[in-house]
Amino acid sequence: MTLLNETKRLLRRYRIIPKKRLGQNFLVDEEILHKMVAYAHLNEEDTVLEIGAGLGFLTEKLAEKAERVIAVEIDDKLVRVLRKRLRAWDNVTILHGDIMKVNLPDFNKVVSTPPYSISSPLQFWLLDRSFNEAILSFQEEFARRLTAPVKSKDYGRLTGTTYYRADVEVLDVIPKESFWPPPKVDSLIVRLKPRKPPFKVIDEEIFFDVVRAIFTQKNKKIRNAIIPFFSRFRLSSKEAKKIADSLPFHDKRPRGLSPEEIGLIADEIVRKLQKIGLL
Incomplete structure (x- = not known):
């Protein structure tokens, strides 16, 4: 059969x-x-x-x-x-x-x-x-x-x-x-x-959260797509926008960035949040 x-x-x-x-x-x-x-x-x-x-x-x-x-x-x-x-x-x-x-x-x-x-x-x-x-x-x-x-x-x-x-x-x-x-x-x-990650990030949890956040709004530029990510830290819209505008590749769209480049964005976010005592 x-x-x-x-x-x-x-x-x-x-x-x-x-x-x-x-x-x-x-x-x-x-x-x-x-x-x-x-x-x-x-x-x-x-x-x-x-x-x-x-x-x-x-x-x-x-x-x-x-x-x-x-x-x-x-x-x-x-x-x-x-x-x-x-x-x-x-x-x-x-x-x-x-x-x-x-x-x-x-x-x-x-x-x-x-x-x-x-x-x-x-x-x-x-x-x-x-x-x-x-x-x-x-x-x-x-x-x-x-x-x-x-x-x-x-x-x-x-x-x-x-x-x-x-x-x-x-x-x-x-x-x-x-x-x-x-x-x-x-x-x-x-x-x-x-496998072991092909590149290093400061904080893996933040990296994965950033990946999720920017591809949720994949047609927007990074400076706009990342804004909702900051809501958990209770930043004012002005503070969130200031960080977003300072990020590497902030004028690019998610689909044009390699995982390594997204890692650089995540690392910069970690550094900014650490600097103001939120991480």
């Missing part, structure tokens, strides 16, 4: 209707599953996290290679399927809940086709975690944003934050027909490898 037929059979049996709002598109291409496992270079010492385990087809292949698999699934009915289908695998731990909220044991690799509805928050969540490598599938438009060049239409907060935290490599294309139900666009397999 093909994976597509088995997927349809299980969905019928457990009366599961894929939820569009949760981005439930099940990977039904055996070759792609094998590729994702191969890209991860798993061995018997690896503990692998799978986010959105679905019907467990990828989970089984991971369990064949890794010491332990932590399969997280939020959908009640899918958890029932997983617990029944994977009951023979004693190296698989199934966790029922939201990946952002469940209490996870340590893991060193991530291999997953996560729900597309959580791509952005998941990426930021992963960048705050400690692991060696992740092999993930994302919709093509989202994946391109991870590696977008400066000044391109896809360049933004996601690009800058990811660049600071990790190396990203696009490995392969997953045709939309490889999923059931098929999404509207193709997907990409991406390798994410955490």
